[in-house]
Amino acid sequence: MEKIAVSGSFDNIQSPEVRFLEEAAKFGPVHVYLWSDEVVKAQTGINPKFPQAERRYFLEALRFVYKVHPVDAVPNPDELPEIEGFKPRMWVVPQDNDTPQKRQYCASQGMVYTVIEEFDLKGFPIPGIPQNLPFLKKKVIVTGCYDWLHSGHVRFFEETAALGDLYVVVGHDENLRLLKGAGHPLFPEEERRYLVSAIRFVKQALISSGNGWMDAEPEIEVIRPDIYAVNEDGDKPEKRAFCEQHGLEYVVLKRRPAEGLPQRESTHLRGF
Template sequence: MNDIARHIVVSGGFDDIRCRDIRFLHEASKLGPLHVLLWSDECVRAATGRDPKFPLSERQYLLDAVRYVHRIHPIEKPSDPHVLPAVATVQPRTWVVRSQDDNPAKRAFCDSLGIQYRVLSEKDLTGFPDEPASANASPSRKKVIVTGCYDWFHSGHVRFFEEVSELGDLYVVVGHDANIRLLKGEGHPMFSQDQRRYIVGSIRYVTQAL
């Protein structure tokens, strides 16, 4: 079987990406190199009836920084969300979906083309696994440490990590819930330290989130 037939595929808008989205990508990537069919702004509008919060270029930039994603394929024209849009360089082996997105139409589509269909349940996505330090860490490089809350993660954080990682192996210390509450007041953080540390650690420019 050649490499083009071994792709694991997910499809969607991935707008305003959150920890649950990263968990989904993480688990899907365990099946093989993960290819994301990323909907354009027009596709998001057609599927949801509203504009995306973030444009395609920003969504693609953030997703491309996620270490579990092998390659992104922007999908320009709206199509039936219950089928995989045709991409010349992708011949899926497995289409992975979340349980809330599972439906008979998707199953029938996969059956008709001999594509494996994998549904990830809520149980599959529980917890926030601690990632070891990146295998790319080098004893000969400087160790760079940054700190922060990273409470509502966005592309600006990714850009910061990308730039700082040029200085050496990047270790990110994520603020403890109690410290952030003291700093910002009640109602903060919006996301737990486990969630924030997990999403920071998913970024390929980060050697390790602490």
């Protein structure tokens, strides 16, 4: 298959960037040229919100990314820096990054140049259940808001996926407003479900249909998991009682970022 290159800072990744990577992956394995913190500052004039190591960790967790190549120098943003032993056949860019100079560069290098139009990125496709994950005997369910998906969530999914096939139930908008108050959620339920489903550790992401702290009860009845996993913040008496009544193993994990990465909380990222 064609080797596909995309390039940029990929800082503070949200659904438009994930949708772009999803569309790029339709052409072949996506290789991300990930700018260093210094390159981001040089090209944009501001420091990245997240350090390169954290941006790389998040990108590598996306099922649409084949490989991440950290780059420490980008003399010209309209050209791809050379990476030893790797030469892409196609450079894919979003519409707002399309330039005549990029087109000329690709023509001079014998590369295919592809622009993803804005209208191609609309909506949040519902993915099928991935078939490339190994079969694990136990089913694991986690629930939450995931209103600003970050590296801490990715690490939580990574740890819980080690216990079995991971199903994530995302809280629906109305229930989050009920539990958390005005201004919540920041992102609508379909968008939050889409981002969660893009993480390679997740077998399936669903939207809850119940209410209260056990808003995922209807989905649990359908999935019939063996384990209900939460982090320390998500440990609630209602969840413990439900698991005791239904014979589910209840697992509480400590909040631990991936090695070398900072602790993240959605509240701090949102600002409320």
